[in-house]
Amino acid sequence: MPLSEHEQRMLDQIEQALYAEDPKFANTVRQTTPAVHYKRWIVKASIGFALGIILLMAGVFLQQPVVSIIGFVAMLACALWGMSGWRRAAGGGGTEKTAAASRPKQRRQQRPGMMQRFEERWRRRQEGDQ
Template sequence: MPLSEHEQRMLDQIEQALYAEDPKFANTVRQTNPVVHYKRWIIKASIGFVVGICVLMGGMILQQPVVGALGFIIMLACALLGLSGWRKGAGGAQGAAAAAAGPKQARKEKPGMMHRFEERWRRRQEGDG
């Protein structure tokens, strides 16, 4: 159930008061958000990916296949970690929104071909034809 405008304004005022009174605590609470954690994970994976590219290029320049292979492995691992963090961060936000909207609302928001197939199947099972 979404918040009314009045409730949203009250929540914003409480949040601003918390930041004004104790910014360290507010920062700590904000950092416990899983999305913030996954964003950091993505940033670290991106930096690691760039390092992997540098190691790979260094191996090519020095004509050391082992160093080049190590760079490729670093790139691959960082790409997988970054994609995993991106999926979890986006999935966590979407999952929370769907849970807040309720099961009927979450079902209506599902776009695409599979949704149409599921809807047809449900109508057939109900006998609507």
């Protein structure tokens, strides 16, 4: 959804104020992409998976089934977490939303959607035409 001119100006002013106040933080935020965030998930999940293996082996070695079960559950959870991060970092996700986005949007071109009608009403109210 595109921003109005007023909203875009406000956003630009906020961005300039952020750069003026803390340029290092602003640079860091600007350079960070969601893929970097998901790659961190993968690294953390890998570490958790390794710790799960250690717990599983320790449980077997110490003949403590509870410790082995906790290790296995940790491995399983970290594997799922890592696979989720892997899909998202690759830009996939396998959700219906991405499948719908790949389909041609012929319906939206034929008739405006509900959100577009709401945006148009909002724009007219802001301009004073009501």
